[in-house]
Amino acid sequence: MAKVAFIGLGVMGYPMAGHLKVKGGHEVAVYNRTFAKAEKWAAEFGGTAFRTPAEAAKDADFVFTCVGNDDDLRSVTTASDGVIEGMKPGATLIDNTTASAEVARELDAACKAKGLHFIDAPVSGGQAGAENGVLTVMCGGEEAAFEKARPVIDAYARMVGRMGEAGAGQLAKMVNQICVAGVVQGLAEAIHFGKQAGLDMEAVIEVISKGAAGSWQMDNRHKTMIAGKYDFGFAIDWMRKDLDIVLSEARRNGAKLPTTALIDQFYGDVQDMGGNRWDTSSLLARLERK
Amino acid sequence: MAKVAFIGLGVMGYPMAGHLKVKGGHEVAVYNRTFAKAEKWAAEFGGTAFRTPAEAAKDADFVFTCVGNDDDLRSVTTASDGVIEGMKPGATLIDNTTASAEVARELDAACKAKGLHFIDAPVSGGQAGAENGVLTVMCGGEEAAFEKARPVIDAYARMVGRMGEAGAGQLAKMVNQICVAGVVQGLAEAIHFGKQAGLDMEAVIEVISKGAAGSWQMDNRHKTMIAGKYDFGFAIDWMRKDLDIVLSEARRNGAKLPTTALIDQFYGDVQDMGGNRWDTSSLLARLERK
Incomplete structure (x- = not known):
């Protein structure tokens, strides 16, 4: 049992903090930009809600952050009243x-300067994975710090791996999202083609899903795609944020991502269709629009 | 036990005909454009080699064809000395x-006119699937004819499904290849990106392969892709043949396949690199070329 702080109680952070308390058995202090949500969490799980990240982080052995983007992250960490000031x-x-x-390397340096450890630990598995505590966590940071943090992270994860030094967790998450983009667009084109050809796509996918065409996306998204149901899952707005990070990083490291860049544009079309909150599988809706 | 003829003893047909004989226990007559190969098969498995498709098909209850493309298929079926003449x-x-x-619908009509049944039954699983008798078979044709043929097809298959009327098997195979193209290109971009970023890609894939990014291609091809090994598997030349069929059909049925069409062009680049016989996963070699 450890003292833990959790900063950012969104659709992911709220249940993840809950698992740290209930499954992990840790003492949990929380902070959220909208204070009422922190109070709600504290009332539901039994913990303490604080008014600033620094206060929440004060006594903690492990401080978790789960916010929207690089700028939000800087504002709860390195800014005044951020966690680094309090840890x-x-x-x-x-x-x-x-x-x-x-930003991961930036925070790693800021932590080191204050005698703190840093691990970037982006997750995969979406809202359902967070709620069920079965996320995949891709970590970057020093090995000794990772080994100490791992059993704590386990409270909300099914799979935790160290990918390398600070930043490597984020890079691994980018690899993940590149794969997802390609698989989903291919699957969307395949279902679109099959429907245009008049095929019974449920029957087709039952036969092809165990072979060379098979994927997690096919297994878990084909039914909703065939039904045109997209009001759930991992929202296009977040996917575009992730692909923006991917494409910026690729520009820096010289990787060529022709279809990833194209699919990012396609997601822009889906946003124009009003699909900001639709699941990533809604690339099919773009192909079907009239 | 039935009387069977097998036309076309290439890398797929040769072992498939073998399974019909050994596993199915059928009496098998064979024909191959190069007669010596038919004689080799007959000597290896015990069967009869014939000089024309019509002769091989003469007494058969089930006649299998497995050749290169539409034109080859017409020449062994509806042309003179083709199987339909002999059946x-x-x-x-x-x-x-x-x-x-x-061509499937064309052959279906030609068979019906002669009191014969027709089933289009393209396969997935590659050379290894053919050799091990574990192919996935996507069938189109009348239900009664399919039900009679199914136990015979089972000799070389792990999964056999009826997708609809004549032509539906081919359309399902096209759906399969569209998925494969998207998955492989996404995976190639992901591995390329990861290597450029300096990641240990084996470690990354171990962590992400069970989640939303996971696929058959990731499980079965990432090691060889990371190693840059492409001298095996499903050759680019065949993939381009399949994608040509896909893109022509899409033009007819109005499906939009933007990334499939682009990936077909990328496969053309790989051919230009000398990769005609390389595995489909060699899309990564294209991203890595200098």
Whole structure:
């Protein structure tokens, strides 16, 4: 049992903090930009809600952050009243935000300067994975700090791996999102084609899903795609944020991502269709629009 | 036990005909454009080699064809000395070629006119699937004819499904190849990105392969892709043949396949690199070329 702080109680952070309390058995202090949500969490799980990140982080051995983007992350960490100001020497900052590798390295340096440890730890598995505590967590940071943090992270994860030094967790998450984009667009084109050809797509997918065409997306999204149901899952707005990070990083490291860049544009079309909150699988809706 | 003829003893047909003989226990007559190969097969498995498709098909209850493309298929079926000329009334023609839905419907009509049954039955699973008798078979044709043929097809298959009327098997195979193209290009961009970023890609894929980014291609191709090994598997030349069929059919049925069309062009680049016989996963080699 450890003392833990959790900063950012959104659709992901709220249940993740809950698992740290209930499954992990840790003492949990929370902060959220909208204070009422922190109070709600504290009432539901039994914990303490604080008015600033620094106050929430004060006594914690492990401080978790899970916010929207690089700028939000800086404002709850390195800004005044941010967690780094409040943390005690030897404590570890674990960032679950999907952010740039650059900000991860920046926070790692800021932590080191104050005698703190840092681990970037973006997650995959979506809202359902957060609620069920079965997320995949891709970590970057020093090995010793990772080994100490791992059993704490386990409270909300099914799979936790160290990908390398600070920033490597974020880079691994980018690899993940590149794969997702390609798989989903291919699947969307395949279902679109099959429907245009008059096929019974449920029957087709039952037969092809175990072979070379198979994927997690096919297994978990084909039914809703065939039904045209997109009001759930991982929202286009977040996917575009992630792909923006991916494409910026690729510009820096020289990787060529022709279809990823194109699919990012397609997601822009889906936003124009009003699909900001639709699941990533709604690339099919774009192909079907009249 | 039935009397069977097999036309086309290439890398797929040769072992498939072998399974019909050994696993199915059928009497098998064979024909191949290069007669020596038919003789080799007959000597290896015990069967009879014939000089024309019509002769091989003469006494058969089920006639299988597995050749290169639509034109090859017409030349062994509807041309003079083709199987349809030799087949006895009530027999069934089962075509394992990956071909157009159009030629499937054409052969269905030609069979019906002669009192024969037709099933288009393209396969997925590659050379290894053929050798191990574990192919996925996507069938189109009348239900009664399919039900009679199914136990015979089972000799070389793990999964056999009826997708609809004549041509539907070919259309399902096209759906399969559209998915494969998207998954492989996404995976290639992801591995390329990861290598440029300096990640240990084996470690990353171990963590992400069970989640939303996961696919058969990731499980079965990432090691060889990371190693830059492409001298095996499903050759680019065949993939481009399949994508040509896909894109022609899409033009007819109005489906929009923007990334599939682009990936077909990328496969053209790989051919220009000398990769005609490389595995489909060699899209990564294209991203890495200098």
